[in-house]
Amino acid sequence: MTRVIHTGDTHVGYAQYHSPVRRRDFLDAFAAVIDDAIEGEVDAVVHAGDLFHDRRPELDDLMGTITVLRRLDDAGIPFLAVVGNHESTRGGQWLDLFERLGLATRLGDGPTVVGDTAFYGLDHVPVSRRDDLDYAFDDHDAEYAALVAHGLFEPFGYADWDTEEVLAESTVAFDAMLLGDNHTPDVAEVDGTWVTYPGSTERASASEREGRGYNLVTFDADAAGGDDRVEIRRRALDTRPFVFVEADLREGEGAARVRENVRQHDLDDAVALVNVTGEGDPVTPAAIEEFATDEGALIARVTDRREVETDAEIDVSFADPEDAVRERVEEMGLSAAALDVEEAVRADTVPDANVRETVKRRVEERMDDLDAFEGGEPGGNGEGDIDVDDEGDSNANEGDAETDSDAAEQASSETPGTDGQVSMEDYL
Numbered sequence: 001m002t003r004v005i006h007t008g009d010t011h012v013g014y015a016q017y018h019s020p021v022r023r024r025d026f027l028d029a030f031a032a033v034i035d036d037a038i039e040g041e042v043d044a045v046v047h048a049g050d051l052f053h054d055r056r057p058e059l060d061d062l063m064g065t066i067t068v069l070r071r072l073d074d075a076g077i078p079f080l081a082v083v084g085n086h087e088s089t090r091g092g093q094w095l096d097l098f099e100r101l102g103l104a105t106r107l108g109d110g111p112t113v114v115g116d117t118a119f120y121g122l123d124h125v126p127v128s129r130r131d132d133l134d135y136a137f138d139d140h141d142a143e144y145a146a147l148v149a150h151g152l153f154e155p156f157g158y159a160d161w162d163t164e165e166v167l168a169e170s171t172v173a174f175d176a177m178l179l180g181d182n183h184t185p186d187v188a189e190v191d192g193t194w195v196t197y198p199g200s201t202e203r204a205s206a207s208e209r210e211g212r213g214y215n216l217v218t219f220d221a222d223a224a225g226g227d228d229r230v231e232i233r234r235r236a237l238d239t240r241p242f243v244f245v246e247a248d249l250r251e252g253e254g255a256a257r258v259r260e261n262v263r264q265h266d267l268d269d270a271v272a273l274v275n276v277t278g279e280g281d282p283v284t285p286a287a288i289e290e291f292a293t294d295e296g297a298l299i300a301r302v303t304d305r306r307e308v309e310t311d312a313e314i315d316v317s318f319a320d321p322e323d324a325v326r327e328r329v330e331e332m333g334l335s336a337a338a339l340d341v342e343e344a345v346r347a348d349t350v351p352d353a354n355v356r357e358t359v360k361r362r363v364e365e366r367m368d369d370l371d372a373f374e375g376g377e378p379g380g381n382g383e384g385d386i387d388v389d390d391e392g393d394s395n396a397n398e399g400d401a402e403t404d405s406d407a408a409e410q411a412s413s414e415t416p417g418t419d420g421q422v423s424m425e426d427y428l
């Protein structure tokens with residue numbers, strides 16, 4: 001029997017809402033998982049990527065992470081991991097540093113056997129390079145086998161990676177795929193293999209409404225997973241409370257009504273997200289936010305989309321405005337990369353909260369192909385060019401762009417459920 005904790009998407013270093021307290025929360029959540037691993041005396045902790053929020057964690061984040069990993073190591077429990085898209089660098093990986101320090105094992109094509117289970121790793125690979133993958137893994141003689149991977153796999157939300165194909169082409173028969181990237185926890189069976197996401201360990205975007213947690217996975221002949229081989233149980237984590245306040249205003253109502261709704265919630269140390277809808281008078285978000293923090297909230301954000309809703313009612317006289325847009329886009333002769341971005345912004349298949357991360361990912365995936373940043377035929381006058389700075393994008397997490405992303409994530413706060421790492425508000 002092998003019993004492991006399966007976690008991922010910890011996003012250490014993420015100063016959500018520019019808050020140092022939130023930054024600490026992400027590390028604390030990771031520490032809580034490791035505490036449970038030690039207390040539960042599991043055989044290993046399996047981390048499916050995005051340990052760090054970006055590729056350049058600060059010294060505090062690195063030292064905090066090393067402290068946590070050392071505690072796990074002192075307990076004699078191995079930390080097995082792969083590299084996620086958020087933290088992936090062009091050179092060596094942070095995970096390699098931890099491996100050098102004896103605190104982690106980077107999973108790969110060869111088996112890492114713990115108990116009677118062989119673990120393999122598949123780092124995040126951009127869509128553009130997946131055709132090159134051959135899914136050739138070395139043999140093992142363990143009783144069970146698991147593939148730890150980072151990406152958006154079928155059959156879950158925002159999937160772009162064909163799980164059936166991976167399983168069919170793999171030279172090893174896996175009992176389970178332990179995944180990271182999609183921040184929404186879920187489990188499914190694909191062609192006889194259990195496929196599961198544990199979800200993120202802290203809410204990396206407001207769309208991650210449900211409680212956070214991790215998986216406890218048991219490989220055993222008596223496992224209660226239906227196939228007597230694998231059992232996957234979800235364990236809850238006690239994380240920063242998020243309070244979602246709805247204020248649907250009627251004619252004549254305004255800030256007083258919003259404050260009343262806010263007051264009805266327990267805001268102690270919570271992230272309070274207030275969504276104003278309906279009719280009524282304009283409200284000043286900053287005043288409501290100040291009220292909420294006075295009431296005890298750590299952070300408060302107000303989204304008032306009533307203006308937007310009014311705009312949406314304006315009649316459009318085109319037969320199909322989408323056609324007009326497509327036509328104009330073609331005329332612009334954008335580069336392949338710019339078209340990727342344009343599509344992400346305009347497509348209604350990409351939720352607002354996910355646009356920033358989707359754009360970031362698509363640009364990153366084009367980084368090895370600079371031709372993709374050259375403008376196309378018709379109007380190739382450089383409009384489509386993007387100034388590609390190898391590392392510059394990680395600054396986007398810290399700068400003004402985050403204001404937009406905060407707004408976007410609030411905008412989606414009434415949409416519960418699926419938040420692919422595509423979303424990852426960025427989170428990934």
Ligand SMILES: [Mn+2]
Binds near residue numbers: 049421427
């Ligand atoms: Mn992630």
